[in-house]
Amino acid sequence: MPVNIIVCIKQIIDPEIPASQFKIDPGTKRQVQGSHSLVISAYDQNAIEVAVQLKEKHGGKVTAVSVGGASAATALKSALSMGADEAILVDDPAIVASDQQGIAHVLATATQKVGVFDLILTGCVSGDWGDRAVPAFMAEELGIGCVGFVSRIEAKDGQVVLRRVVEDGYELIEAKTPVLVSIISDETNTPRYPKLKDIMAAGKKTIPVWKAADLGVDSERIGAAAARALITDVYLPVKESKCEMIEGDTPQEQAVKLAARLRELKLI
Amino acid sequence: MEKFHGVDYYEIEELLTEQERLVRDTARTFVDEQVLPIIRAHHRAGTFPTDLISKMGALGFFGANLTGYGCAGVSNVAYGLMMQELERGDSAIRSCASVQGALVMYPIQTFGSEAQGDRWLPALARGEAIGCFGLTEPDHGSDPAGMTTRAIRVRDGFLLNGAKRWITNGTLADIAVIWAKLDGEVQGFLVERGTPGFQATEMEGKFSFRASVTSELTFNDCLIPEANLLDKAHGLKAPLMCLNQARYGIAWGAVGAAMACYDAALRYALSRIQFGKPIASFQLVQDKLVTMLTELTKAQFLCLRLGRLKDAGRLQHTQVSLAKRNNVAIALDIARLARDILGASGIVDDYPVIRHMLNLETVKTYEGTHDIHTLILGRDITGISALE
Numbered sequence: 001m002p003v004n005i006i007v008c009i010k011q012i013i014d015p016e017i018p019a020s021q022f023k024i025d026p027g028t029k030r031q032v033q034g035s036h037s038l039v040i041s042a043y044d045q046n047a048i049e050v051a052v053q054l055k056e057k058h059g060g061k062v063t064a065v066s067v068g069g070a071s072a073a074t075a076l077k078s079a080l081s082m083g084a085d086e087a088i089l090v091d092d093p094a095i096v097a098s099d100q101q102g103i104a105h106v107l108a109t110a111t112q113k114v115g116v117f118d119l120i121l122t123g124c125v126s127g128d129w130g131d132r133a134v135p136a137f138m139a140e141e142l143g144i145g146c147v148g149f150v151s152r153i154e155a156k157d158g159q160v161v162l163r164r165v166v167e168d169g170y171e172l173i174e175a176k177t178p179v180l181v182s183i184i185s186d187e188t189n190t191p192r193y194p195k196l197k198d199i200m201a202a203g204k205k206t207i208p209v210w211k212a213a214d215l216g217v218d219s220e221r222i223g224a225a226a227a228r229a230l231i232t233d234v235y236l237p238v239k240e241s242k243c244e245m246i247e248g249d250t251p252q253e254q255a256v257k258l259a260a261r262l263r264e265l266k267l268i
Numbered sequence: 269m270e271k272f273h274g275v276d277y278y279e280i281e282e283l284l285t286e287q288e289r290l291v292r293d294t295a296r297t298f299v300d301e302q303v304l305p306i307i308r309a310h311h312r313a314g315t316f317p318t319d320l321i322s323k324m325g326a327l328g329f330f331g332a333n334l335t336g337y338g339c340a341g342v343s344n345v346a347y348g349l350m351m352q353e354l355e356r357g358d359s360a361i362r363s364c365a366s367v368q369g370a371l372v373m374y375p376i377q378t379f380g381s382e383a384q385g386d387r388w389l390p391a392l393a394r395g396e397a398i399g400c401f402g403l404t405e406p407d408h409g410s411d412p413a414g415m416t417t418r419a420i421r422v423r424d425g426f427l428l429n430g431a432k433r434w435i436t437n438g439t440l441a442d443i444a445v446i447w448a449k450l451d452g453e454v455q456g457f458l459v460e461r462g463t464p465g466f467q468a469t470e471m472e473g474k475f476s477f478r479a480s481v482t483s484e485l486t487f488n489d490c491l492i493p494e495a496n497l498l499d500k501a502h503g504l505k506a507p508l509m510c511l512n513q514a515r516y517g518i519a520w521g522a523v524g525a526a527m528a529c530y531d532a533a534l535r536y537a538l539s540r541i542q543f544g545k546p547i548a549s550f551q552l553v554q555d556k557l558v559t560m561l562t563e564l565t566k567a568q569f570l571c572l573r574l575g576r577l578k579d580a581g582r583l584q585h586t587q588v589s590l591a592k593r594n595n596v597a598i599a600l601d602i603a604r605l606a607r608d609i610l611g612a613s614g615i616v617d618d619y620p621v622i623r624h625m626l627n628l629e630t631v632k633t634y635e636g637t638h639d640i641h642t643l644i645l646g647r648d649i650t651g652i653s654a655l656e
Binding site for chain 1: 271273274276279281286287289290291293294297298326327328329332338340341342346350
């Protein structure tokens, strides 16, 4: 049975830049992009991979949706190159500076406009702010179930079996569709390299740009004014290290003292 | 290993199209994940990582700028960026793709029959077949017109006799594009692996290009069917057209090797502490780093303009000569400066620098030596040939 999937992706500044190049704008309290490249948040790439694999197995359609500026079109082209069928960009200055609930509201209205879907996939954690709340807020808004930290999805008989990673192993959860699932990385969902032919094909596809007004977004719920979470400060942690010499006349005595010190520091 | 973020002092990224960036990113990730973790071992062992061939084929790296027959048809700038990344991994990887696309697929498509294209190009594009290109001979390198490999007409086709040397992919190849004189004119022939009288032997003792297969080919009364003649190729111009395609890729590839060396040197200079501070603090080291970055940036612009001219159909072969000559020379200089900055660490393969430095000696020599390109350019600007 075909599976129609919407994948929500976020474009972020490459989180793997050297720490020495990480800069924060004190005014906006956001990271300065500078000349750093923009990438799709890592777990969102896993989510695209899961969606494309499901489509390849069962048929259906994969639609990638992103909220962001014009540059996010590149992230969507990348998703198309990986195998998504369609892509939609939600770009509106009114959305900028929305908090997680505001973004979830925008994404929820966007997915409703996309049409009928069986699954909404997102990454489990955003690669910039470490956010993990948007999927749950979205599901709440859409009135559908939400399962987080899923590594694998099997579709059968109108429902899905979700392999959810927990501390000491995994759980298998059967869920009725439609359902929203946040994806964690796994050996089975390593993002594929876009093939050159697929990049060329993606280049020919048009990405519609939707505004907040196109979606029926409640303007009271988006933007900085509506944000319930206020970021008061952002700073780079300062790493400090110091060296402590363990004295002792014999190696045995030094070892005993070392073990005692490590225990005192709650390191062992 | 820390991820490579590119070298882009002049925000050249902004001048690339979305597709060009995505192609570059695919090649960059491929190199980071598939090439760099294994290349040192292959360089040490003197072996080519053959399992990368099908992976590169699946991604569309072979003949990527050609159209039809399953090729991706990317822009020449995108193709160049791909070559840049492949050579950032190792010259051997870029050379494999260069030979396959520019020296085997290009002549089959340009000079071959439809039947030859149908038979070979899809398989070559997928990496299911490997090709090599035989022009250089033991006694004829810079002077290919003097080649002694001969074909004569016989009842069932052509009888080929002679030898080719310094042939990349020779022992791996399923199909060899061989240039030989037929009735005094240079012509191209497709010689299939296993043809009686055709032998490929791997050359040993290389201190450069160790992860590449370099071979000697011999043809001893080798019967080539009529159907294997590239019948639209007449004269030396045909193989030189192929070399022009390959040299274009080399100009970009050299930038990749230079990037790898600059990146390694910069990281090393920032982390290596001497006299109580990073060696990057010292003026002499900063001078070297700035020289490297300056030359690298100039080479990047040369490539980008070269690619745009190629895409516009206005590229002159002399412009390719200038870029190949310059970019390989500066890449070698950058590699040597990087090796210097790395001190003793510069001579061990814990870092990529010495491997690139050694490879670039080959790149400087093949596909037209530095000096031959000087004379090609000298002839172009003065109208006087120093070669005659």
